[in-house]
Amino acid sequence: MLEANIDAIVGPSHHFGGLGVGNVASQSHASTPSSPKKAALEGLHKAEIVAGLGVPQFLFLPPMRPRLDLLSRLGFVGSEQEQLEQAAERMPRAVSACFSSAFMWAANSSTVSPSSDSSDGQLHFTPANLISSWHRAFEAEERQRDLQEIFGNVDRANVHQALPNIAPLRDEGAANHMRLCDASGEKALHVFVHGEAEASDVRPGRFLARHTMECSQGLAQLGRLQTEQTFFLHQHPQAISAGVFHNDVIATSHQNVLIHHELAFWEAESELERLEQCFVSYAGQPLCRIEVSQAVLPMEEAVASYFFNSQLLSPSQFAGSGGRQDLRQVAGAVGAAESLDDFGYDASAMVLVCPGQCQEIDSARQLIERLIADPGNPISAVHYVSLAESMANGGGPACLRLRVSLREEELAQVDSRFRVTPDSLAKLRSAIERDYPDRLVASDFLNADCRQHIRRATDRLRSALLG
Ligand code: SUG
Numbered sequence: 001m002l003e004a005n006i007d008a009i010v011g012p013s014h015h016f017g018g019l020g021v022g023n024v025a026s027q028s029h030a031s032t033p034s035s036p037k038k039a040a041l042e043g044l045h046k047a048e049i050v051a052g053l054g055v056p057q058f059l060f061l062p063p064m065r066p067r068l069d070l071l072s073r074l075g076f077v078g079s080e081q082e083q084l085e086q087a088a089e090r091m092p093r094a095v096s097a098c099f100s101s102a103f104m105w106a107a108n109s110s111t112v113s114p115s116s117d118s119s120d121g122q123l124h125f126t127p128a129n130l131i132s133s134w135h136r137a138f139e140a141e142e143r144q145r146d147l148q149e150i151f152g153n154v155d156r157a158n159v160h161q162a163l164p165n166i167a168p169l170r171d172e173g174a175a176n177h178m179r180l181c182d183a184s185g186e187k188a189l190h191v192f193v194h195g196e197a198e199a200s201d202v203r204p205g206r207f208l209a210r211h212t213m214e215c216s217q218g219l220a221q222l223g224r225l226q227t228e229q230t231f232f233l234h235q236h237p238q239a240i241s242a243g244v245f246h247n248d249v250i251a252t253s254h255q256n257v258l259i260h261h262e263l264a265f266w267e268a269e270s271e272l273e274r275l276e277q278c279f280v281s282y283a284g285q286p287l288c289r290i291e292v293s294q295a296v297l298p299m300e301e302a303v304a305s306y307f308f309n310s311q312l313l314s315p316s317q318f319a320g321s322g323g324r325q326d327l328r329q330v331a332g333a334v335g336a337a338e339s340l341d342d343f344g345y346d347a348s349a350m351v352l353v354c355p356g357q358c359q360e361i362d363s364a365r366q367l368i369e370r371l372i373a374d375p376g377n378p379i380s381a382v383h384y385v386s387l388a389e390s391m392a393n394g395g396g397p398a399c400l401r402l403r404v405s406l407r408e409e410e411l412a413q414v415d416s417r418f419r420v421t422p423d424s425l426a427k428l429r430s431a432i433e434r435d436y437p438d439r440l441v442a443s444d445f446l447n448a449d450c451r452q453h454i455r456r457a458t459d460r461l462r463s464a465l466l467g
Contacts, residue, residue: 001114001116001181001184001185001186001405001406001407002056002185002405002406002407002408002411003055003185003254003313003314003403003404003405003406004055004056004057004058004403004404004405004406004411004414005047005050005055005056005057005058005311005401005402005403005404006057006058006059006060006106006150006401006402006404006418007043007046007047007050007057007058007059007060007106007400007401008043008059008060008062008103008104008105008106008109008400008402009040009043009044009059009060009061009062009104009428009461010036010039010040010042010043010062010101010104010389010390011036011040011062011063011065011101011103011104011454011458012036012040012062012065012101012435012436012437012453012454012457012458012461013036013065013066013099013100013101013440013445013454014034014036014039014040014101014104014389014393014440015034015036015096015099015101015440015441015442016029016030016031016032016033016034016392016393017030017093017096017097017099017100017135017442018030018031018096019093019096019097019100019102019133019134019135020102020133020245020393020394021132021133021207021208021210021245022204022206022207022208022210022240022243022244022245023243023245023393023394024243024303024394025243025391025392025393025394026392026393026394029392029393031441031442032392032441033439033440033441034389034392034439034440034441035389035437035438035439035440036101036436036437036438036440037432037433037436037437037438038388038389038438039101039104039389039390040432040436041429041432041433042385042386042387042388042389042390043104043387043390043400044425044428044429044432045385045386046353046385046387046397046400047059047400047401047420048420048425049353049383049385050311050313050353050401051420053313053315053351054315055313055315056406056411056419057419057420058150058414058418058419058420059418059419059420059424059428059465060103060106060109060143060146060150060418061146061418061461061462061465061466062101062103062104062458062461063103063139063142063146063458064455064458065098065099065100065101065454065455065458066084066098066099066445066451066454067097067098067100067138068080068083068084068098069138070094070097070098070138071083071084071087071094071095071098074087074091074094080448080451081446081448084098084445084446085446088443088445088446092442093134094134095442095445095446096134096135096442096445097134097135098135098445099442099445099454100135100136102133102135102136102139102393103136103139103142103143104390104395104400105175105390105395105399105400106399106400106401106402107173107174107175107246107248107398107399107400107401107402108128108130108136108139108172108173108174108175108246108399109127109128109139109143109146109147109173109174109402110125110126110127110128110143110147110173110174110402111125111126111128111171111173111174111177111219111223112124112125112174112223112402112403112404112405113190113220113222113223113224113225114179114188114404114405114406115156115407115410116185116186116188116405116407117179117188117190117223117225117229118223118224118225119224119225119226120224121156122156122157122158122224123151123154123156123157123158123404123406123410124158124160124222124223124224125147125151125157125158125159125160126160126162126163126171126218126219126222126223127139127140127141127143127144127147127159127160127161127162127173128140128143128162128163128171128172128173129162129163129164129165129169129170129171129215130171130172130173131165131166131167131170131171132170132172132208132210133210137165140162141162144159144161144162147159149415150414150415150418151414151415152415153413153414153415154406154410154413154414155409155410155413157410160222163215163218163219168198168212168214168215169212169214169215169218170196170209170210170211170212170215171211171212171215171218171219172210172211172246173402174402174403175246175247175248175399176192176193176194176211176216176235176246176247176248177190177191177192177193177216177219177247178190178191178193178247178251178252178253178258179191179253179403179405180253180255180256180258180275180279180283180287181255181256181283181405182255182256182282182283182284182285183255183256183285185255185405187282187283187284188229188282188283188405189229189230189231189275189278189279189282189283190220190223190225190229190230190231191230191231191232191233191253191258191275192213192216192217192219192220192230192231192232192233193211193216193232193233193234193235193247193251193264193265194209194211194212194213194215194216194232194233194234194235195209195210195211195212195234195235195237195240196209196211196212196213197212197213197214197234198212198213198214200213200234202234202237202266203237204237204238204240204241205237205241206240206241207240207241207245209235209237209240210245210246211235211246211247213232213234216232217232228278229282231271231274231275232271233265233266233268233271233272234265234266234267234268235247235250235264235265235266236250236263236264236265236266237266238263238299239261239263239264239299242299242300242303243303244264244299244302244303245394246399247264248308248309248398248399249302249303249306249308249309249396250263250264250302250308251264251265251308252308252309252310252312252398253312254312254313254314254350255314255350256279256283256285256286256287256288257288257290257312257350257377257378257379258287258288258289258290259289259290259292259308259312260289260290260291260292260308261291261292261294261297261299261302261308262291262292262293262294263294263299272289275287276289288376288377288378290371290377292367296363296367297363297364297367298363301361301363301364302364304357304361305355305357305358305360305361305363305364306355306357306358306391306396307354307355307358307364307367307368309355309396309397309398309399310352310353310354310355310358310396310397310398311352311353311397311398311401312350312351312352312379313350313351313352313353314349314350314351314378315349315351349378349379349380349381350377350378350379350380351379351380351381351382351383352368352371352372352379352381352382352383353382353383353385353397354368354382354383354384354385354397355384355385355387355391355396355397356384356385356386356387356388357391358384359384368382385397387400417465417466417467418465424465427464427465428461428464428465430464431457431460431461431464432457432461434460435453435456435457435460435461436457437450437453437454437457
């Protein structure tokens with residue numbers, strides 16, 4: 001199995017609406033000016049780095065904004081201009097929601113069950129309903145279409161409808177799901193993390209828990225996962241109250257490595273023990289579980305640095321699979337190296353792609369240095385990436401991507417127009433440089449020229465990639 005990544009390109013209406021539920025970065029940047037151009041270029045650069053490590057890297061295009069249907073459904077009437085002006089006065093959050101670029105956080109787009117893991121041998125995608133917040137629920141049908149477009153020709157790929165839009169089934173996608181597997185990627189266990197369960201009184205004090213256990217159960221069933229392969233962990237309410245609105249802000253995983261904060265899960269010791277035992281018998285190797293204590297990385301610094309939202313990648317898994325060829329191509333374009341070996345990585349190593357904030361916060365940087373120096377885990381290198389615009393809305397490197405484990409023959413059937421190549425990167429960059437706004441605040445949405453600019457940029461970006 002090969003782990004492909006799909007990153008969502010930031011849209012031209014990216015702004016700081018303060019809409020992220022329980023998301024302290026989004027709330028603290030509300031109404032400050034954004035730069036859609038900078039945001040999109042930062043995101044592409046991150047995707048380029050990952051592609052440069054030999055990971056098959058694909059892209060989701062931005063869907064069209066504004067979604068004025070939200071305003072009509074809220075009873076605003078008249079022309080587009082009139083509806084927006086009324087809404088700006090009476091319900092400004094609705095205006096911001098219509099122009100949201102939150103689809104850029106692809107980790108929330110869906111949950112994936114690879115064909116190697118499902119009992120029916122199908123590759124399952126379930127788009128997340130994202131009903132916890134104003135601005136994200138319309139992403140579900142948009143992503144269902146995108147997944148269909150990209151994976152439509154993959155044998156036995158099955159794109160489901162999102163779970164029903166009812167509060168007990170609140171779903172935030174792969175940000176609350178971790179797939180642990182052996183080096184071949186064939187033997188996998190699935191860990192789902194929820195913030196609320198109907199049968200439990202454990203609830204966060206300050207913020208709404210965005211993902212429920214009942215939704216996770218539905219996702220596991222739709223993905224045709226067996227009971228013995230699935231684990232359901234309850235997120236620690238203290239973490240949610242501290243601004244950990246998704247599990248990927250407090251835990252991360254890749255292959256046999258699971259890194260989590262000591263306050264990531266609620267009373268999970270026995271479930272984690274069962275997970276470790278199961279992993280050994282399933283994958284034939286021990287799980288490398290790294291628990292980060294509060295003393296090493298206090299919760300506030302975990303949230304400020306977004307260490308757990310780093311991407312953990314195995315460049316070497318693609319050796320001999322055609323991935324290396326890609327790497328040479330892309331690495332050349334990045335100008336960073338001619339081949340994987342020139343990056344100086346050991347062939348069995350894992351690489352962390354961390355937010356730049358981790359470099360600035362001592363506790364996070366020291367933790368990373370210790371992880372790299374420790375021969376007891378496979379992590380042996382780090383790349384720091386600057387994602388200032390996305391981070392200011394609470395989205396780090398891992399939020400921007402969806403992981404999809406594929407067989408080689410499935411990978412070959414994915415629509416290659418969506419794959420990152422030096423050529424596609426160059427076309428996208430020049431479209432973004434030309435068409436994306438340099439600066440945006442929510443009041444700009446009342447300007448008809450600005451709306452036209454956003455629509456044209458979205459159309460031209462699609463043409464730049466697909467012709
Ligand atoms: O849903 N921010 C997103 C960030 C999502 C991060 N994703 C993962 N952790 N996987 C959210 O809270 C802010 C939008 C605004 O305020 O304009 C926002 O939606």
